[in-house]
Amino acid sequence: MNSSQASAWTSIGRLLGPFLPAVVVFFLAMLWGTLSSPYFLDIPVLLLHSGRYMEIGLLALAMTLVIIHGDIDLSVASNLAFSAATLGLVYQSGAPIAVAGVVAIIVGTVLGLINGLLVTVIGLPSLVVTLGTLALYRGLAQIALGDQAVTGYPEGFVGADQNLVIGVIPLPLTIFIVMAMLVGFLVHRTSFGFVSLMLGRNQVATMFSGMQPKMNRLIAFALSGTMAGFAAVLITARLGSTRSNLALGFELLVVTIVVLGGTDIFGGKGTIAGTVLALFAVIAVREALAIQNVNGQIQDAVIGLILVLTIAVPVAVSRLLGRVKASRRKALLDFEKGRSQ
Amino acid sequence: MGIIGMRPLARNLARFRDLGIGGIVLAVAIAFGAVNPVFFRPENLFAILLSVGIIVVLAVGQMLVIISRQIDLSIGSTLGVAAMVTAMVGRDLPDIPTILLAAVSVGVGALLGAVNGFLVVGAKIPPIIATLGTLAIYRGLVFIVSNNTQVNPSEIPSGVTALARVSPIGVPPIVLIGVGVVLAAWYFTRKTMTGLRLYAVGSNPEAAIARGLSPLKFQFWVFVVMGALAGLGGLLYIARYSTVNPADVGAGFELQVISAVVIGGTNIFGGSGSVAGVLMGVFLVGILANGLTVIGVSGFWQSAASGAIIIIAVVIDTLVRRQMSNGKKKEKSRPNE
Numbered sequence: 001m002n003s004s005q006a007s008a009w010t011s012i013g014r015l016l017g018p019f020l021p022a023v024v025v026f027f028l029a030m031l032w033g034t035l036s037s038p039y040f041l042d043i044p045v046l047l048l049h050s051g052r053y054m055e056i057g058l059l060a061l062a063m064t065l066v067i068i069h070g071d072i073d074l075s076v077a078s079n080l081a082f083s084a085a086t087l088g089l090v091y092q093s094g095a096p097i098a099v100a101g102v103v104a105i106i107v108g109t110v111l112g113l114i115n116g117l118l119v120t121v122i123g124l125p126s127l128v129v130t131l132g133t134l135a136l137y138r139g140l141a142q143i144a145l146g147d148q149a150v151t152g153y154p155e156g157f158v159g160a161d162q163n164l165v166i167g168v169i170p171l172p173l174t175i176f177i178v179m180a181m182l183v184g185f186l187v188h189r190t191s192f193g194f195v196s197l198m199l200g201r202n203q204v205a206t207m208f209s210g211m212q213p214k215m216n217r218l219i220a221f222a223l224s225g226t227m228a229g230f231a232a233v234l235i236t237a238r239l240g241s242t243r244s245n246l247a248l249g250f251e252l253l254v255v256t257i258v259v260l261g262g263t264d265i266f267g268g269k270g271t272i273a274g275t276v277l278a279l280f281a282v283i284a285v286r287e288a289l290a291i292q293n294v295n296g297q298i299q300d301a302v303i304g305l306i307l308v309l310t311i312a313v314p315v316a317v318s319r320l321l322g323r324v325k326a327s328r329r330k331a332l333l334d335f336e337k338g339r340s341q
Numbered sequence: 342m343g344i345i346g347m348r349p350l351a352r353n354l355a356r357f358r359d360l361g362i363g364g365i366v367l368a369v370a371i372a373f374g375a376v377n378p379v380f381f382r383p384e385n386l387f388a389i390l391l392s393v394g395i396i397v398v399l400a401v402g403q404m405l406v407i408i409s410r411q412i413d414l415s416i417g418s419t420l421g422v423a424a425m426v427t428a429m430v431g432r433d434l435p436d437i438p439t440i441l442l443a444a445v446s447v448g449v450g451a452l453l454g455a456v457n458g459f460l461v462v463g464a465k466i467p468p469i470i471a472t473l474g475t476l477a478i479y480r481g482l483v484f485i486v487s488n489n490t491q492v493n494p495s496e497i498p499s500g501v502t503a504l505a506r507v508s509p510i511g512v513p514p515i516v517l518i519g520v521g522v523v524l525a526a527w528y529f530t531r532k533t534m535t536g537l538r539l540y541a542v543g544s545n546p547e548a549a550i551a552r553g554l555s556p557l558k559f560q561f562w563v564f565v566v567m568g569a570l571a572g573l574g575g576l577l578y579i580a581r582y583s584t585v586n587p588a589d590v591g592a593g594f595e596l597q598v599i600s601a602v603v604i605g606g607t608n609i610f611g612g613s614g615s616v617a618g619v620l621m622g623v624f625l626v627g628i629l630a631n632g633l634t635v636i637g638v639s640g641f642w643q644s645a646a647s648g649a650i651i652i653i654a655v656v657i658d659t660l661v662r663r664q665m666s667n668g669k670k671k672e673k674s675r676p677n678e
Contacts, residue, residue: 072469124655125609127412127469131599132651139645146641244641252473265467295489297588301481308474312464 018262019274021310025260026281033288040291047170050283051161051238054172055080055231056250057279060257061176061183062224064275067258068187069217070200070267071126073224075115077250078137083108083232085141088150088242097157105229111137112225116218126221134251141244150242158240172234179230183223184272192216200267252300256307257282361661362605362621362654366628373632380635390512391505393627394519395577397620399598400605401526402570404619407602408530408543409556409563410611411468415457416571416598418479420591423449423575425483428492428585431501439500446576447569453479454568458561476595487587494583504580515577522570527616539563544612600647601626604654625650 033040059076066073087104091097111133118129165174187193198206199213206213236242261278263270282303289299373380399416406413427446431437453475460471494502504514530536539559542549546556574594579585605622607614629650633643 118652118656122656122659124659128603128609128655129652131596131603132648132655134648135596135600135644135651136648139642139648142641143645146639252477255470255473259470265470295484297484298481300477301484304474304477304481308460308464308466308471308478311466311470312460315465 018269018271019277021262021314022260022274022277022281025306025310026277026284029281029284029288033284033291036288037291040288044168046283046287047168047173048162049287051170051172053279053283053286054176055235055238055247056253056257057176057276058179058227058231058234059224059250059254060261060275060279061180061272062220062227063254063258064261064263064270064272065183065187065193065196065220066126066224067255067263067265068196068200068267068270069220070203071119071217071220072130072255072265073112073115073126073221074130074251074255075111075133075137076224076228076254077247078134078141079108079111079225079228080232080235080250081141081244081246081248082111082137082144083229084236084242084246085144085150085244087232087236089144091153092150097154101233104232105226108225108227108229108232109222110225112222112228113218115225116221119221120214120218138244141246145242145244147244151240153236153240157237159237161234161238172238175230175234179227180272180276187270187272192219196220197268197270200264200269202268253282253303256303259307260310359606359615359618359621361657362618362625366621366624369625369632370628373628373636376636380632385631385635387507387513389627389631390516391581392631393623394513394515395574395581396594396597396601396627397519397623398522398570398574398577399594400601400619400623401522401616402567403598403602404605404607404614404616405526405530405539405563406468406567407607407609408539408611408614409559410543410546411461411560411563412472412599412609413454413457413564413567414469414472414595415453415475415479416567416574417591417594418476418483419450419453419568419571420575420578420594421483421587422453422479422486423447423572424578424585424590425487425492425575425587427576428497428579429487431498431579432492432496435498437498439498439504442498442501443573443576447572450572450575451565451569454565454571455561457568458564461564462557462561480592483587483590487585489587491584491586497579497583501576501580502583504577515580518573518577522573523616523620530616540612597626597647600651603651606658622654 030041059080063073063076083104086107087100090103091100095103115126115130115133118124119126161170161172163171165171169177187196195206195211195213196216198209198211199216203213231247235246239246257278258270258275259265260281261271261274261276263274285302285306286299289302294302370380379385399420403413403416423446426449427442430445431442457468457472457475460466460475461468464471466474504518506513508514508517510517530539538549538554541552542554542556542559549556575591578591601622602614602619603609603622604625605614605618605620607619626647629646630643633646634640638646
């Protein structure tokens with residue numbers, strides 16, 4: 001192999017590097033699912049099933065941006081629940097469903113802004129703030145709805161997620177792809193995104209470069225809320241009812257997807273493409289497990305295991321390679337020593 | 342007055358802070374009692390002590406983890422595995438001495454804690470991610486070991502349930518165990534060299550290395566201790582609730598515990614935290630949960646109230662801290678006399 005070939009390989013490796021875990025998990029899960037059940041690899045069915053993961057996907061897109069800043073938003077699922085609760089109540093009070101949807105998105109954004117203000121203006125750690133609002137927003141949803149469910153949404157709204165765009169792609173997937181492109185553009189093609197990535201690497205240096213880090217972080221939290229509002233509309237259309245326990249525990253899955261997609265939990269590194277790939281990897285794993293009737297808790301445990309392995313395996317491999325290199329270097333040194341004597 | 346005069350000032354402010362939370366706890370308790378005197382009935386205070394006794398065991402461990410600049414999100418699931426295994430052993434061997442069951446519970450917890458520690462120290466996974474993963478993995482483990490069947494009250498050895506009843510000394514053993522853990526943690530953090538070093542490792546790992554300490558060692562063992570305490574919490578959980586249901590044993594404990602630790606003034610970025618503060622935080626969380634029910638506020642308000650309290654507590658804490666560091670700066674800028 002000549003050197004230009006070698007460098008081509010390393011550049012491919014570098015390009016694929018952060019995506020590798022997600023891609024490997026995706027293909028393994030697809031392979032396993034196909035081998036274990038003849039009914040698994042049914043593309044239209046898989047596409048249709050993908051709808052129920054797109055709410056998580058929307059949350060993961062904004063979470064990627066939040067984590068790139070070195071922050072975290074654990075309140076997304078609770079925000080979703082409260083936004084959905086306002087959607088339900090506004091609709092119940094007689095407003096048209098479109099108005100209720102817009103209100104839900106606005107409420108989600110406001111809740112996100114509250115997180116952002118607490119983090120940037122008062123300077124609290126985002127982990128603590130969003131741990132608090134995780135309980136607070138869920139609690140507000142419980143106060144708003146009690147143990148009642150809001151139902152009776154109009155015909156065209158409920159089941160809207162079953163609509164196909166250009167005859168093949170379900171509506172939720174379409175919305176997700178459009179959003180992914182928008183957020184991807186924001187993160188990777190604008191100066192806003194550039195500042196975000198810089199911030200995650202070194203906040204102090206970024207501040208001394210004359211940037212406004214607070215504004216960036218605030219916008220990221222607000223966007224996280226907006227996505228929760230969108231997801232609230234989607235989930236209501238899919239389920240046709242609103243309860244206060246909607247999306248319970250989604251925050252863990254969302255963070256898992258973002259990290260699986262190669263985003264550094266400490267900030268400064270991450271791609272939207274990685275998050276998208278990781279979402280599909282998680283869908284593949286879940287569907288492969290579900291077709292064999294694996295219990296939900298075990299499905300969660302498998303996702304947890306994948307999360308841990310995603311980081312542990314590369315560390316183990318690089319350590320092993322390092323050891324091999326070191327022993328080679330030592331052998332070479334011994335050889336040189338032997339010659340000089 | 343020179344730099345030397347500063348230390349007592351800062352220490353006084355920190356102590357003032359613990360007292361401040363104590364004051365809030367007292368005020369909240371009196372408010373609940375004023376609305377409904379039932380709150381101060383012995384049976385109710387007894388119920389509060391029982392729940393505080395369990396949470397404080399976990400909170401003290403979490404405080405140590407956070408002091409070392411880490412976090413353990415898996416404690417609820419760790420407690421779940423330990424409680425489930427212990428309850429099953431108790432069911433299958435009804436004559437086993439309680440002390441052996443305690444050893445099983447603590448041992449299982451310590452083992453799971455060691456796995457967390459290995460993932461963080463050995464595999465270099467950030468603690469929040471590693472324990473996010475094991476939160477789900479251990480929850481799955483509860484399901485696997487129990488084969489999704491719950492252990493019923495009739496199957497729990499009476500020696501274990503006795504831990505939650507009033508003993509000849511007048512208080513239930515759960516409370517005594519809680520007090521014991523608190524005292525041990527206070528002694529460890531205030532009176533031992535290792536405790537002091539834990540703070541050093543948490544507040545500045547690089548400096549700690551330069552002083553010849555090994556942060557990795559501390560990071561590992563702190564997870565083992567946390568696991569062992571979560572295991573102990575599992576035994577207390579069996580004693581208190583008698584039923585161990587794989588679907589919900591210990592679920593959500595991590596949130597309650599981290600809230601208590603943060604309300605107690607432990608700095609989430611490591612290096613500082615006091616047992617007295619955490620104890621107050623646990624009392625606030627326990628009293629709030631109990632009191633809201635006693636005064637007849639619907640259960641739907643619980644979650645919102647505890648969320649609001651966390652945020653209010655950290656906002657106040659941050660403002661006090663800022664005030665403190667401003668005071669320090671002024672003190673420093675004054676010329677020496």
